[in-house]
Amino acid sequence: MIDFRSDTVTKPTAGMKAAMMDAELGDDVFQDDPTTNALQDWAASQLGFEAALFASSGTQTNLLAMMSHCQRGDEVILGQDWHTYRWEGGGAAVLGSIQPQPLTVQADGSLLLADIAAAIKPDDPHFARTRLVVVENTIAGKVLSPEYMASVAQLARQHQLACHIDGARLMNAATRLATEREQDVWQMARQLCQGYDSVSLCLSKGLGAPVGSLLLGSKDVIKRARRLRKMLGGGMRQTGLLAAAGHYALQHQVLRLGDDHKHCQQLAGGMQQLAERYACWQGMLRLQPVQTNILFCDMAPALAGALLPYLKQQGILLSGSNYSHNGTEWHRLRWVCHLDIQAADIARTLELLENFSRLQPS
Ligand SMILES: Cc1ncc(COP(=O)(O)O)c(C=O)c1O
Numbered sequence: 001m002i003d004f005r006s007d008t009v010t011k012p013t014a015g016m017k018a019a020m021m022d023a024e025l026g027d028d029v030f031q032d033d034p035t036t037n038a039l040q041d042w043a044a045s046q047l048g049f050e051a052a053l054f055a056s057s058g059t060q061t062n063l064l065a066m067m068s069h070c071q072r073g074d075e076v077i078l079g080q081d082w083h084t085y086r087w088e089g090g091g092a093a094v095l096g097s098i099q100p101q102p103l104t105v106q107a108d109g110s111l112l113l114a115d116i117a118a119a120i121k122p123d124d125p126h127f128a129r130t131r132l133v134v135v136e137n138t139i140a141g142k143v144l145s146p147e148y149m150a151s152v153a154q155l156a157r158q159h160q161l162a163c164h165i166d167g168a169r170l171m172n173a174a175t176r177l178a179t180e181r182e183q184d185v186w187q188m189a190r191q192l193c194q195g196y197d198s199v200s201l202c203l204s205k206g207l208g209a210p211v212g213s214l215l216l217g218s219k220d221v222i223k224r225a226r227r228l229r230k231m232l233g234g235g236m237r238q239t240g241l242l243a244a245a246g247h248y249a250l251q252h253q254v255l256r257l258g259d260d261h262k263h264c265q266q267l268a269g270g271m272q273q274l275a276e277r278y279a280c281w282q283g284m285l286r287l288q289p290v291q292t293n294i295l296f297c298d299m300a301p302a303l304a305g306a307l308l309p310y311l312k313q314q315g316i317l318l319s320g321s322n323y324s325h326n327g328t329e330w331h332r333l334r335w336v337c338h339l340d341i342q343a344a345d346i347a348r349t350l351e352l353l354e355n356f357s358r359l360q361p362s
Pocket of ligand 1: 056057058059060062083084136166168169202204213
């Protein structure tokens with residue numbers, strides 16, 4: 001099976017499983033688990049923070065961040081399409097009584113600084129108190145530059161707001177930028193985080209661990225987050241088993257993220273060629289530029305309706321959904337490349353796409 005649905009579908013590698021089996025364990029609620037402590041300390045120092053906290057998921061570390069920075073009735077500024085606004089069950093509002101102020105996300109994945117500034121409420125009892133700005137990087141596979149990240153942090157600072165990065169795929173952003181600028185990937189990751197009060201970093205996406213996410217911040221932020229994690233039922237005991245996988249991922253599976261980006265480019269390039277060669281695709285396929293490990297492509301719903309079952313039958317899984325733009329219906333497919341997809345899988349997928357193209361009436 002070739003599973004493009006998400007980079008969360010990866011299985012632990014043999015090296016990762018060995019690290020998990022060898023992990024020294026303790027009770028993490030007592031802060032006694034040496035493997036979890038080692039992961040937290042190492043990650044904090046790699047990304048330039050004082051402290052870190054291991055939690056079950058990215059949704060939880062984002063929630064812990066929002067609840068650590070905001071009190072009930074405070075407001076968080078975020079993007080209309082941010083995971084923290086759209087895909088986390090409204091947890092900040094439900095569990096933290098935090099009011100979201102969503103803003104339009106630009107085509108490059110950024111929020112306009114002018115929009116952020118305009119959304120910050122004056123100190124007036126009519127308004128919720130604006131307390132936090134969240135930025136997501138990567139956002140739908142797109143990379144926000146360190147210069148942009150710094151400008152948001154500076155704006156937040158000017159207005160005495162906290163700022164948080166949903167860095168579920170921060171290392172993908174750092175990988176892309178480090179390659180472009182011929183820099184070290186960890187140095188780039190630190191640069192992206194500079195000036196931010198907290199970052200949520202998923203271990204179980206492109207990095208390939210089975211479970212877990214880290215929240216990084218000051219000692220104070222992490223202390224608040226630890227209390228909230230317990231309150232939310234997220235305190236776990238012998239977490240070293242999982243932390244060992246996360247630590248292994250950070251130490252051994254960051255440098256290979258560039259392979260996923262390359263595979264995604266190859267997939268997009270191959271699909272572009274098919275679109276040029278086969279009449280069935282003319283005007284029916286729109287490929288978005290690839291920056292990291294995610295390719296979005298829009299196709300006519302009728303073609304998608306034929307393609308998806310065909311690929312599924314051949315063992316290829318991907319996700320997608322319909323949307324309408326200027327009165328035209330499209331089906332948007334999401335192809336995510338990851339640790340368990342090799343160059344041969346990309347070649348096989350392109351071969352099947354070509355076979356499918358040949359079968360379509362021209
Ligand atoms: C950008 C982003 N943030 C946060 C999350 C949440 O991660 P989790 O699924 O571990 O809760 C995801 C999950 O896909 C994500 O894509």
